[in-house]
Amino acid sequence: MNYKAIKLVKRPETQIESDGFSLVELNIPELNDGEFLIKQTHMSLDPAMRGWMSAATDSYIAPVELGDIMRSSGVGEVVESRHESFPVGTKVAGLFGWTEYLASDGTGVSVMPKELPAEAILSVLALSGVTAYHGLMEIAKPKAGETLLVSGAAGSVGSIVGQIAKAEGLRVIGVAGSDDKCRWLTEELGFDDAINYKTADLESAVREAAPNGIDIYFENTGGPIQHITFNHMNTFGRVVVCGVISDYNSISPAAAPSWINVVKKRLNIQGFAMPDQFHRFGELSQKVGAYLMKGQIKYRSHVLDGLESAIDGINLLFTGGNEGKLIVKV
Amino acid sequence: MNYKAIKLVKRPETQIESDGFSLVELNIPELNDGEFLIKQTHMSLDPAMRGWMSAATDSYIAPVELGDIMRSSGVGEVVESRHESFPVGTKVAGLFGWTEYLASDGTGVSVMPKELPAEAILSVLALSGVTAYHGLMEIAKPKAGETLLVSGAAGSVGSIVGQIAKAEGLRVIGVAGSDDKCRWLTEELGFDDAINYKTADLESAVREAAPNGIDIYFENTGGPIQHITFNHMNTFGRVVVCGVISDYNSISPAAAPSWINVVKKRLNIQGFAMPDQFHRFGELSQKVGAYLMKGQIKYRSHVLDGLESAIDGINLLFTGGNEGKLIVKV
Numbered sequence: 001m002n003y004k005a006i007k008l009v010k011r012p013e014t015q016i017e018s019d020g021f022s023l024v025e026l027n028i029p030e031l032n033d034g035e036f037l038i039k040q041t042h043m044s045l046d047p048a049m050r051g052w053m054s055a056a057t058d059s060y061i062a063p064v065e066l067g068d069i070m071r072s073s074g075v076g077e078v079v080e081s082r083h084e085s086f087p088v089g090t091k092v093a094g095l096f097g098w099t100e101y102l103a104s105d106g107t108g109v110s111v112m113p114k115e116l117p118a119e120a121i122l123s124v125l126a127l128s129g130v131t132a133y134h135g136l137m138e139i140a141k142p143k144a145g146e147t148l149l150v151s152g153a154a155g156s157v158g159s160i161v162g163q164i165a166k167a168e169g170l171r172v173i174g175v176a177g178s179d180d181k182c183r184w185l186t187e188e189l190g191f192d193d194a195i196n197y198k199t200a201d202l203e204s205a206v207r208e209a210a211p212n213g214i215d216i217y218f219e220n221t222g223g224p225i226q227h228i229t230f231n232h233m234n235t236f237g238r239v240v241v242c243g244v245i246s247d248y249n250s251i252s253p254a255a256a257p258s259w260i261n262v263v264k265k266r267l268n269i270q271g272f273a274m275p276d277q278f279h280r281f282g283e284l285s286q287k288v289g290a291y292l293m294k295g296q297i298k299y300r301s302h303v304l305d306g307l308e309s310a311i312d313g314i315n316l317l318f319t320g321g322n323e324g325k326l327i328v329k330v
Numbered sequence: 331m332n333y334k335a336i337k338l339v340k341r342p343e344t345q346i347e348s349d350g351f352s353l354v355e356l357n358i359p360e361l362n363d364g365e366f367l368i369k370q371t372h373m374s375l376d377p378a379m380r381g382w383m384s385a386a387t388d389s390y391i392a393p394v395e396l397g398d399i400m401r402s403s404g405v406g407e408v409v410e411s412r413h414e415s416f417p418v419g420t421k422v423a424g425l426f427g428w429t430e431y432l433a434s435d436g437t438g439v440s441v442m443p444k445e446l447p448a449e450a451i452l453s454v455l456a457l458s459g460v461t462a463y464h465g466l467m468e469i470a471k472p473k474a475g476e477t478l479l480v481s482g483a484a485g486s487v488g489s490i491v492g493q494i495a496k497a498e499g500l501r502v503i504g505v506a507g508s509d510d511k512c513r514w515l516t517e518e519l520g521f522d523d524a525i526n527y528k529t530a531d532l533e534s535a536v537r538e539a540a541p542n543g544i545d546i547y548f549e550n551t552g553g554p555i556q557h558i559t560f561n562h563m564n565t566f567g568r569v570v571v572c573g574v575i576s577d578y579n580s581i582s583p584a585a586a587p588s589w590i591n592v593v594k595k596r597l598n599i600q601g602f603a604m605p606d607q608f609h610r611f612g613e614l615s616q617k618v619g620a621y622l623m624k625g626q627i628k629y630r631s632h633v634l635d636g637l638e639s640a641i642d643g644i645n646l647l648f649t650g651g652n653e654g655k656l657i658v659k660v
Contacts, residue, residue, distance in 0.1 A: 222589065241593050242593070243593055244589050244590055244593065247588060253590045255585030255586060255588060256586045256587060256589050257585065258552075258574065258577060258584060258585060258586050259556075259571045259601065260574055260577050260583045263572070263601040265601065266603055266606065268598070268600050268601075269589070269600075270592075270598050271592035271597050272593070272596055273594070276596065
């Protein structure tokens with residue numbers, strides 16, 4: 001029996017192009033003792049993938065080798081097993097890649113509760129949720145009453161950052177790229193304010209949304225909002241840099257704000273990357289799960305259909321075309 | 331009897347101009363009980379003064395009011411006293427301002443050992459030394475074997491940063507603005523390497539001086555070296571921003587490096603300002619003193635003669651014309 005998978009065959013120079021991928025048909029492997037076969041049902045598309053596709057050696061995780069199946073996290077079901085801990089029917093999550101099937105010996109594979117929808121796992125308990133929790137709670141260390149501004153607020157990480165911050169008693173301002181996203185943030189997720197960076201006068205919008213200044217800036221996007229937000233930071237403010245997606249496809253990344261305010265206001269700017277925390281994934285996932293159980297985290301997933309839809313679909317992350325966590329139903 | 335003092339009468343827009351100051355003659359005041367009269371012998375000129383002269387309200391210390399005596403730290407001798415703890419002949423240090431004499435009730439005035447030269451007090455034990463110690467040891471937290479690059483390395487703070495880092499077992503690279511300063515850093519102070527930013531090809535100079543990358547960047551100056559150093563930071567590197575003197579006189583501060591590397595390399599950028607630590611001045615001063623006693627800190631002072639020399643002399647800090655700690659012998 002055959003299955004489909006997608007390999008990375010060319011590294012993008014700027015934009016991700018469809019000729020960078022190759023759709024292949026592979027034979028489902030015979031299982032050895034201690035192995036099991038996963039049928040992937042849902043896979044996650046994330047901004048970090050752009051970095052995994054580059055040859056750049058100074059990033060925090062090894063690039064995907066040319067000719068290898070593209071890396072991604074996903075959820076699936078065990079459909080054949082010679083491994084006691086992963087019987088047929090087990091719901092599993094892990095770094096499965098762009099493929100319909102894969103064999104595994106269990107390394108890096110987590111068992112998931114059957115009743116939890118794959119969308120909830122990939123939207124909240126997986127990379128997005130633990131990234132949001134770690135960046136906000138462990139790096140920025142928010143205090144109730146502070147003001148947080150999060151860019152990419154309607155994105156998979158940003159939407160969870162804002163909701164955890166609300167649960168912790170902060171004033172939360174989201175920056176997103178459409179009126180619909182902004183409405184979702186304020187009306188559905190409970191953000192205090194939302195700014196459409198494509199249409200707003202950013203300077204006055206930030207001033208109005210944060211009349212007492214900004215204590216925590218959770219940065220996902222870069223772009224003009226970065227400089228304006230930085231000018232509104234309060235003394236002892238913290239900037240958590242999770243990503244600068246507007247620069248990932250660019251050959252010359254945009255400059256950041258002068259360090260004059262870093263001195264004057266004693267600001268802290270801290271970058272982070274989740275692979276450093278992968279050994280704590282279970283612990284962090286449980287902490288995010290607690291907010292989910294209390295109904296404090298809502299999510300919206302944007303589901304594409306079929307493995308091949310990943311090839312063009314990944315660019316939605318860079319155009320802002322996705323509405324919620326981008327997921328491929330395999 | 332009269333004495334001379336200098337008041338701030340106009341705030342600089344960019345450069346500090348001499349018409350911003352006014353030389354006045356004042357009467358030496360009658361002392362009340364609990365007061366004493368200080369004859370200032372030496373006063374310190376520091377880059378931070380540029381900020382004190384501005385009206386900007388978002389800085390970390392209140393500006394000098396127009397019509398007030400210009401603020402500065404200095405060393406002097408008690409010449410008349412109605413205060414038991416400060417008898418005539420006591421050597422004292424404090425924020426005395428641009429003046430020949432002042433009356434004090436002892437608030438904020440420290441007693442200094444008589445045998446310590448005023449130049450050593452102002453060069454090492456005062457603001458420069460505690461700034462260097464706090465920024466390096468308490469913020470950057472260096473580990474032996476790491477590589478540090480310090481800009482403004484021949485300056486009052488930078489030269490002490492580099493020497494403490496050497497004492498702590500780091501590889502130390504200094505960036506300064508003349509061959510003479512660079513020679514002083516490597517031949518007298520024991521720096522491992524020094525780069526003349528005015529004449530060197532900065533990219534190759536940094537690469538050669540730091541073949542294993544830079545773990546700690548102690549930033550005093552800003553300018554083109556900032557972007558190049560930032561590109562050579564190692565993973566988990568720390569940037570301590572003490573000042574960006576090249577931007578202080580500028581209306582539009584230069585942009586800083588993109589935050590892409592902040593994410594990729596999980597860098598930390600932390601600004602600091604010593605007024606936050608003034609309550610720890612004695613403790614910090616003792617810690618710097620320990621290096622001085624062991625002969626691990628050398629200093630060079632650039633002494634100007636007479637109170638009025640401060641007016642033009644302060645600009646030496648911004649042109650890089652001073653060689654060592656800038657001090658006015660009153």
